Amino acid sequence: MKSLHPLLSFPYFVAVLALTMLIRNPVATLGSLLGAFCYWLMTTNGKEKRADLGFYIPLAVLITVANPVFSHNGRTPLFFLNDNAFTLESLLYGAFNAALIVSVLLWSKAYSKTVTSDKFLYLFSGILPKTALILSVALRYLPMLRKEARRLKDAQKTVGLYSKGSVTDNFLSSCKIYYALIGRTLENAVGTAESMRARGWGKAKRVPCARYRFHTPDKVLAPVLLFLFVVVAVGAGTGSLTFSFYPAPTDPLPNGFSAFAVAAFWLLSFFPALYETEVNLQWRLLQSKISASATPQRTKTR
């Protein structure tokens, strides 16, 4: 997904996130969750997976169980707590909510990884040049600040800072370093502005470097994805996806169009996973071709 043109990936993620948050239909939401999950499986390493699961699973359980505690609607009580009914429907709704939230989190993660700061800046520097400038300079400064802070900390430790070990002392020492950092950075900022002016800022209109090109697959994918999105949106708008848990679960596919809308949503959600798989397959194919042509053909000599 990282190689897609940002004009495609950015709206894609925004759209999927929006749809996931707005559509309250368990069958549809399940698709979103599975699609995000598959993509997550493909793009994270073992360490990250463990850390993420350690967060998502408890969160999901918490949300599932918390719902019936607060909400007592529903027809099928499972047991009673202080005169309040702990209903099945409520529990199901909790599970649904958990699924929804985990998908939103997974999609957000996928978005963060794919639409990185340079892609984001690329999209917006045309229409919001000043904002993009501020962001890009800030992005430049941030790692520099971390390094500077470490250097200052080291040097200052040897002349007495951080020597008492108490929380207050650590905090005050960090504050001193923070002041120094602020002073230096602001002075530096003025110099940076001069340097930019020396290089021509403000004279002519800026033409952003065209770093991303639309490849042929992008040109095909864009209308397809758009079509899927429209189908889902229409479905949502026309009530084909309405669902209610209370007092009892309704039919998840209320009308004829519903099946289409749900299918479209599933396809839309699985797009990144499918794209990644296709890229991986293509790569393996290429690799096998390369190694095949590299190994010398052994002619059978007799």
Place this chain on the structure above:
Amino acid sequence: MGLVSDKVWSELAFAPELSGLTKDEVRLRVGETASYFGLRDLFDRHVETLSGGEKQLLSLAAAAAGDPVLLLLDEPTSMLDPIAAARFLDTLERMRRDLGVTVLLAEHRFSSLYPLADRVLALENGRVIADGTPGDAAKTLSASPLFGGFPPEIRLWSALGCPGKCPASIADGRALLTKTNLPAPTPTDGPTGSESLLSAENLTFYFEKNAPPAVTDVTLDVKAGRHLCILGGNGAGKTTLLRLLAGLLPPTAGKLRLFGKPYKAYKRGALYKEGVALLPQDPSALFLKSTVLEDLTDVLPGKKEGKETAARSAAEKAGLTGLLARHPLDLSGGECQRAALLKILLTKPRVLLLDEPTKGLDAEGKRALRETVRRLTDEGKAVVTVTHDVEFAAAAADECAFLFRGEILSRSAPADFFAKNRFYTPAVSRLAPGYLTVEALAAALREGGQTP
């Protein structure tokens, strides 16, 4: 450093984007510039991940991307190690030849640049004191303190009375010497044994579990009254080693002892009171306040008035009273270093660790530094300097060690040390083997009656 962007490619694109080219022209210009300057592999990197040398190269490339007619460079190699400086200057020279750009460069560390210049201008106190070809300028400046920064072959040429053409390389200099009888250098005995103040045994450090070690099995003894110079290129692990010795990093393996007591036994901050002191590469990191005086009083114990008087008298003794009222960030490199040294000396250290102290210093500044180190060792302190400046080590060290990829590969007295090396030697040794400083060579020539 005038880098404005966060990624290498956007830094390169900055000027072209603003010069009225079309989108595709911008892209072409960026690609072209990156290839010419050898930055293709660094294209997507964040600028903070680049080394100092790479950043300078990027600055040059970014300036070149704007298609300039004249390039003005202010001390571009002062913060670079010799390898990076050489690469930068080579690229600059290539640019000049290929693109016909006029280069105006201000430097006070010009030994390697000298042969490349077409015209030399020397300034002192704002006035021009020499203007001409390299040879002419050398003749004019032979008595000036600037001469200390001239390449050794030119200083040799001057000591011999400027016979013939001005030498443009070590080879030319050697040619000069074949006509003279050079006495063998007299080896000097290093100072004999003394008390060991800081000791490191099998010191090893890994930044990350699966990465190669930054420091491997280093065993060092830092003795009182001696100056140890640890030499190595960029990335050899010099700063990491120093941070370990300064107790700022916990070793992954090995032992560290100060005055016989292991580092772990020292309470927080106790290492730095009458113990170890570190002069960082950027001495301004030691200053947090808005005047030097405030920073000095910060380090001293006791009441306010007492502290101020003590600070002032210390500054007076060091001849730095003029710096007391100034803002630390307004000081020049040399002034800042001197002020920083004063500050750390207030903690009465017995071991001083200096991280690349010669960066940004001119010949005069380096000479002053050598004197300061000599004074400190005479007082019985131990000094460990980590540097890539071979000339400085040759002139100032009592003992030299070579660090490569975190391992100490060789350690001995300077004469021995440099005799064993073929590449890491002072330029003067390549002119006349066995000689470590131009002064020694000039003295030997005088004694032999070779000078006019």
Place this chain on the structure above:
Amino acid sequence: MTKRTVLSCLFFLLLIPLTAVLGLTVFRDVKWVVWSLMAAVLSIVPFIVSFEKREHNLTLLVLIAAMVALSVGGRILFYILPGFKPITAMVILTALYFGPEAGYMTGSLAALLSNFYFGQGPWTPFQMAAWGLIGFFAGLLHARLQKNTPLCCAYGAVVGVLYSLILNFQHTVGVRGTFVWDEYVAVTVASLGFTAVYAVSNVVFLLLLKKPVGRILERVTLKYGLAPTPEKEK
């Protein structure tokens, strides 16, 4: 109050109820989600657009960038103390010396930048709007807040509480899909600890940073003439 500020306040106060109406009529099911998102977006877009349109000194832009980076960097420096973030204090200080628009940009872009490092999500527009507005209103009140430190601290504390309330709102609506008052109250009560810490941290940082940072910013504004001036409409 200038014409511009009156207009922007009106815009702000009118459009948000308008979208609420839209929510109620068209997006019945998920009206809260839609409404809250639209409110956040509306609290961001007009400010950014107006910032872009006005003339701005390059030095000011770079200084704002520096303050943005310092705000986020500060969070990393103090990470050992959870909830102690200097970002609000920095945003307020920027606004005091550079004016409401600069304050807004510092706040919203600090939120955006912070999320590039810590992860984006549906909370991003809310954080951007919240911190942006914190900066904006601080800028409007700059004359009074600059001179009066206790008042400034009070602003910091109040704003800290409001920030928590807004983020809790987003949390409730995001989790539930709709606004349930009981749950909102429960979440707010549960996060009371955090809210308190956050308000305290704002006050602490304002107290600690106001003078020294104020000194630096003042020197720079005087030197480069960047103080908020009454309207130079193009």
